[in-house]
Amino acid sequence: MVQPITKAIFPVAGLGTRFLPATKANPKEMLPIVDKPLIQYAVEEAISSGITELIFVTSSSKRAIEDHFDTNFELEYRLAQQGKSDLLDLVQKIVPKGVDCIYVRQPQALGLGHAVLCARQVVGDEPCAVLLADDLIDCSTPCLKQMLNVYHETQASVIAVEKIAPEDSDKYGIIAVDKSFKGQGYIHSIVEKPKMQDAPSNFAVVGRYLLSGKIFEHLSRLTPGRGGEIQLTDAIASLLKEEKAMGLIFDGTRFDCGSKLGYMQATITLGLRHPELGNDFRSYLKETVESF
Numbered sequence: 290m291v292q293p294i295t296k297a298i299f300p301v302a303g304l305g306t307r308f309l310p311a312t313k314a315n316p317k318e319m320l321p322i323v324d325k326p327l328i329q330y331a332v333e334e335a336i337s338s339g340i341t342e343l344i345f346v347t348s349s350s351k352r353a354i355e356d357h358f359d360t361n362f363e364l365e366y367r368l369a370q371q372g373k374s375d376l377l378d379l380v381q382k383i384v385p386k387g388v389d390c391i392y393v394r395q396p397q398a399l400g401l402g403h404a405v406l407c408a409r410q411v412v413g414d415e416p417c418a419v420l421l422a423d424d425l426i427d428c429s430t431p432c433l434k435q436m437l438n439v440y441h442e443t444q445a446s447v448i449a450v451e452k453i454a455p456e457d458s459d460k461y462g463i464i465a466v467d468k469s470f471k472g473q474g475y476i477h478s479i480v481e482k483p484k485m486q487d488a489p490s491n492f493a494v495v496g497r498y499l500l501s502g503k504i505f506e507h508l509s510r511l512t513p514g515r516g517g518e519i520q521l522t523d524a525i526a527s528l529l530k531e532e533k534a535m536g537l538i539f540d541g542t543r544f545d546c547g548s549k550l551g552y553m554q555a556t557i558t559l560g561l562r563h564p565e566l567g568n569d570f571r572s573y574l575k576e577t578v579e580s581f
Contacts, residue, residue, distance in 0.1 A: 291444045294437065294499060295342055296411070297335040297418040300404035301328060302348035302395040307547060316351045318422045320552070323560050327546055328354060329383065331422040336388055338433040340418060343384075344391045344411050346404045358383060358390045400518025406508040414502040416446075419521070421496025425555050428541030432497050435539050439473060440499050446534035448476065448525070449497035451543060458488035462522040464536050465489035472538040478529060481514065481522035492536060494522070495543055501532055 305317030312320075318328035332343060345354060361380070368377040384390060395407045405419055418433060426432040426449075436447040450464055465477040470492070478489060498521075507524040514520045525534065544558070545551030560570045 291441055292416055293339075294416050294418055294440065295340060296344060296415060297340040297342070297420055297433075298344045298346060298405055298408045298412070299328065299331060299420055299422060300346045300395075300401055301351055301354055301422060302346055302398065302404055304350075304398070307549065308552075316353050317547075318351075319353050319357065320546075322425065322546070322552075322555050323563055323566070326357060327425065328422045329357070330425050331420045332358070332384075334426065334431045334433050335418065335420055336385060338418075338431050338437055340433070341387060342389050342391060342411075344393060344408045344417075346393050346395050346407050348395055348398075355390075355392055399513070400516070400520055402508050402511060402519035402521040402524050405521055406505060406519065409505045409509075412502070412505070414505070416440075416502050417500060419496075419498040419500060423545065423547035424496035425544045425546050426495070426497065426539065426541050427544065427555075427558065428539060430540065432539045432541055433499075435541075436497060436499050436537055439535055439537050443533070443535055445475075446501050446504075446525075446528070446532065447499040448479075448534060448536055449495050449539050450492045450536045451495055451538060453491055453493040455485050455488065455491050457493070458483055458485045458491070461493035461495075462525075463488045463490060464492050464494065466492060466536055470536070474536060476529060476534045476536045479522055479526050481520050492538075497539070498525075500525070501528065503532065504528055 301318045305312035308317050308320065319326040322330065335343065347354060365377060365380060391411055393407050393411060395404050432449060436449060439447045453461065459482045462479055462481050463483055464479050466474050480489065504524055507527040508519065511519050511523055514523050544555035546555050561567050
């Protein structure tokens with residue numbers, strides 16, 4: 290019987306340099322998309338997919354993330370006293386009952402693979418999910434849920450991918466798959482940020498992974514790779530020599546909120562859909578665009 294996945298790792302220790310000066314004192318993951326911080330979208334995706342243990346790999350500058358997912362007694366008391374029950378309910382449901390938040394420090398910025406390895410003592414030898422908050426994935430069925438369905442069918446690791454322009458290969462991990470690959474299939478190999486002419490396909494890894502517990506063994510054996518960092522892609526490449534892994538093109542839209550353009554695109558898209566603000570925001574955008 291396939292082992293259930295209940296733990297998710299959120300690597301959130303990065304410096305967010307692409308958003309300076311906004312991220313000088315505020316974690317990038319706490320930048321708002323309309324009225325929720327970026328990290329909350331990934332957390333909500335995990336919880337709605339059945340994850341019950343949220344493991345945040347943080348650094349000393351990320352206390353705001355811990356505070357956001359903690360209880361704020363003073364705020365809740367004041368909301369209750371003021372009769373603002375809707376806001377009180379909203380705040381209290383950020384982390385539902387039955388879901389635990391665990392925080393692990395990454396002592397040095399040694400890459401995504403190293404960040405995942407920092408969570409090993411919490412995860413143990415269990416399979417786990419890894420979610421990168423930079424990738425806000427907008428789906429009717431949560432992306433992680435789609436991946437879990439494939440995991441239960443195949444009993445293999447699952448990596449979310451999307452088709453990219455060949456010239457963007459050097460920005461992503463790229464998978465090699467059969468030529469008949471149309472949305473789901475076994476991964477033959479994976480390489481980190483190859484040049485366009487060396488890329489095995491134009492299917493790129495995005496920030497969602499379901500990984501066998503053996504990934505930690507492979508991470509622990511790695512030496513620093515590209516950029517002097519421990520690359521998760523290199524550990525997956527090593528894991529593929531022992532186990533199968535599936536590539537999945539998810540049904541949904543990814544916003545690269547690690548870039549300023551992607552962040553703005555996510556804000557506009559979700560703003561237009563907002564139940565309270567959407568109509569007024571749509572009118573404002575139309576008037577603004579016509580005035581330029």
